[in-house]
Amino acid sequence: MASEERTKEIINEIRQALINYDEDGVGEWAKKALDEGVDPFIATMEGLADGMIEVGELYNKKEYFVPELLLCSDALYAGLDILRPAIKASGRQSEAKGSIVLGVVEGDVHDIGKNLIKMMFDVSGWTVYDLGKDVPLDKFVEEQLRTDSEIVGLSALMTTSMVAMQDIVKKLKEKNPNVRIMLGGAPITSEIADMYGADGYAESAGTAVDEAIRMIKMLKEEEMERK
Amino acid sequence: MNTELSSRERVLKCFRGEKIDRLPVFSGYGNVTVHGLEKYGWRFAEIHVDAKKMANMAASTHQLFGFECAVVPFDMGVEAEALGAGVNFYAHHTDVVYPTIASKVAEKVMDLDLKIPSDLAKAGRIPLVVEAIRLLKEEIGDRVAIGSWTLGPYTLAGQLVDIGDLAKMTFKKKDMVDKVLDALGEVIVEISRIYREAGADYMTIREMGAGPDILSPRIFKTLIRPHLEKVFAAIESPKILHICGDTNTIVEEMALCGADAISVDQKNDVAESRNKLGPDAFILGNIDPYMVIVKGKPDDVDNAVKEAVANGVNAIWPGCDIFPTAPKENMKALMAAAQKYGKLS
Numbered sequence: 073m074a075s076e077e078r079t080k081e082i083i084n085e086i087r088q089a090l091i092n093y094d095e096d097g098v099g100e101w102a103k104k105a106l107d108e109g110v111d112p113f114i115a116t117m118e119g120l121a122d123g124m125i126e127v128g129e130l131y132n133k134k135e136y137f138v139p140e141l142l143l144c145s146d147a148l149y150a151g152l153d154i155l156r157p158a159i160k161a162s163g164r165q166s167e168a169k170g171s172i173v174l175g176v177v178e179g180d181v182h183d184i185g186k187n188l189i190k191m192m193f194d195v196s197g198w199t200v201y202d203l204g205k206d207v208p209l210d211k212f213v214e215e216q217l218r219t220d221s222e223i224v225g226l227s228a229l230m231t232t233s234m235v236a237m238q239d240i241v242k243k244l245k246e247k248n249p250n251v252r253i254m255l256g257g258a259p260i261t262s263e264i265a266d267m268y269g270a271d272g273y274a275e276s277a278g279t280a281v282d283e284a285i286r287m288i289k290m291l292k293e294e295e296m297e298r299k
Numbered sequence: 300m301n302t303e304l305s306s307r308e309r310v311l312k313c314f315r316g317e318k319i320d321r322l323p324v325f326s327g328y329g330n331v332t333v334h335g336l337e338k339y340g341w342r343f344a345e346i347h348v349d350a351k352k353m354a355n356m357a358a359s360t361h362q363l364f365g366f367e368c369a370v371v372p373f374d375m376g377v378e379a380e381a382l383g384a385g386v387n388f389y390a391h392h393t394d395v396v397y398p399t400i401a402s403k404v405a406e407k408v409m410d411l412d413l414k415i416p417s418d419l420a421k422a423g424r425i426p427l428v429v430e431a432i433r434l435l436k437e438e439i440g441d442r443v444a445i446g447s448w449t450l451g452p453y454t455l456a457g458q459l460v461d462i463g464d465l466a467k468m469t470f471k472k473k474d475m476v477d478k479v480l481d482a483l484g485e486v487i488v489e490i491s492r493i494y495r496e497a498g499a500d501y502m503t504i505r506e507m508g509a510g511p512d513i514l515s516p517r518i519f520k521t522l523i524r525p526h527l528e529k530v531f532a533a534i535e536s537p538k539i540l541h542i543c544g545d546t547n548t549i550v551e552e553m554a555l556c557g558a559d560a561i562s563v564d565q566k567n568d569v570a571e572s573r574n575k576l577g578p579d580a581f582i583l584g585n586i587d588p589y590m591v592i593v594k595g596k597p598d599d600v601d602n603a604v605k606e607a608v609a610n611g612v613n614a615i616w617p618g619c620d621i622f623p624t625a626p627k628e629n630m631k632a633l634m635a636a637a638q639k640y641g642k643l644s
Contacts, residue, residue, distance in 0.1 A: 137515040139514065143467055146467075178389075181399045206387070231622065232397040235593075236394075258543075258544055263590060264590065276512060
């Protein structure tokens with residue numbers, strides 16, 4: 073077992089390597105974490121997830137842009153690939169939070185934002201049902217019913233494809249009033265999210281990270297209250 | 300002014316900085332409405348693959364509402380298709396779904412082996428767009444300005460390869476991306492020349508994939524701008540550079556690309572841009588095409604035009620394609636607002 077100090081150091085190294093989009097560095101430190109007996113769940117949450125939150129902040133401050141976000145995302149998955157099997161083996165996956173259906177709406181093939189949202193739910197231990205891109209309206213409704221997911225995330229980069237979201241939100245809420253719907257993409261504003269009846273929105277790749285975290289926290293708190 | 304200008308004269312004089320009666324209402328990209336589609340009984344999916352339908356639909360917003368231009372094409376796949384990408388037209392769809400790229404030329408920039416047809420005028424749907432421009436020129440070209448557009452080099456590259464990989468490579472392998480943009484710049488210059496020769500009065504280059512929503516202003520300056528400069532140096536005036544999203548941090552860079560005008564969307568603070576660029580800069584855009592023109596009330600349209608004019612735009616120009624479901628009364632309000640707030644003498 074690593075000492076408390078060493079654990080902190082390892083987690084910090086993972087986080088820093090992630091922020092510096094150092095894919096190899098994240099991989100090396102994730103391996104060290106396992107070798108030295110650091111709890112892989114803690115390494116994931118405090119190293120990878122917290123690191124990505126800082127990356128999101130750098131994006132919001134306009135220090136990082138989409139290329140940096142994507143490189144950090146690659147680094148995050150390099151770490152997750154190593155840590156996730158160990159979390160499973162430790163039995164911690166019983167803490168799995170829930171599930172989300174994600175997809176880019178029909179008429180749009182841009183999936184950067186969707187993939188970043190997916191990453192935040194992945195790293196937080198959620199099950200992600202990824203429908204991919206150019207997804208017909210009904211597919212979202214079917215998949216939500218099939219998986220009974222708590223959240224459906226719809227993404228569109230272009231105004232021309234965003235307009236289909238209004239119908240999808242309506243259909244989803246009709247079938248299941250409790251489902252949370254989050255919209256993402258450059259043309260989305262709070263006004264549009266409200267008008268469409270969504271529960272959350274993100275207008276950029278960076279705020280997608282924030283919004284995913286906000287949703288995850290909100291649902292966690294609600295679950296605690298129910299308990 | 301005593302004599303009423305035709306729309307074409309108003310638009311062209313506006314670009315030349317000559318005296319006109321009022322600001323023209325036009326744009327550099329698609330402005331088809333469902334009202335035009337209804338008039339002809341066509342579906343949106345049909346109008347991208349038939350020159351006659353494309354031309355008729357491009358003219359329909361002028362005919363129905365007096366919008367002062369006719370612009371083709373309507374989808375962002377023409378150039379990529381000519382270079383070998385596959386386009387999905389959603390042929391069986393009855394709703395308005397814009398065509399998308401169904402198959403990329405390569406997934407990674409590294410694997411992109413660009414094969415540029417020796418005669419671009421014969422590649423993909425370029426002949427179809429050319430035919431549509433010719434028809435428009437013949438039918439309404441004496442009184443209505445005919446516009447056309449292409450994507451900018453970086454945005455076009457994003458149609459040919461995965462945009463995620465492209466974005467990462469701007470960072471990791473800048474030289475490699477630079478070479479691709481150089482080749483695509485030449486393609487854009489040639490397509491622009493072909494469209495102008497067919498009768499287009501002005502060209503818009505849409506580089507929306509390279510704005511600050513995606514790339515840093517630093518990369519815009521060092522990697523994107525040099526290619527736009529080359530493109531604009533080689534194409535004929537009038538020529539417009541359009542970038543949507545939060546362009547406030549790059550308007551000065553945009554102005555240095557060599558276009559006659561820059562076009563921005565609703566996220567740009569036009570008053571601030573005017574302030575930065577000075578009284579002589581030609582700034583277009585910023586009327587919100589969706590929240591105002593589609594979802595707003597006629598009063599909202601009126602207000603948006605009033606505000607855009609007060610902030611210093613040089614024409615009444617939507618920030619993106621007019622989305623086809625724009626209500627008739629909003630289109631009418633758009634035209635009426637131009638009369639109300641756009642008077643110049």
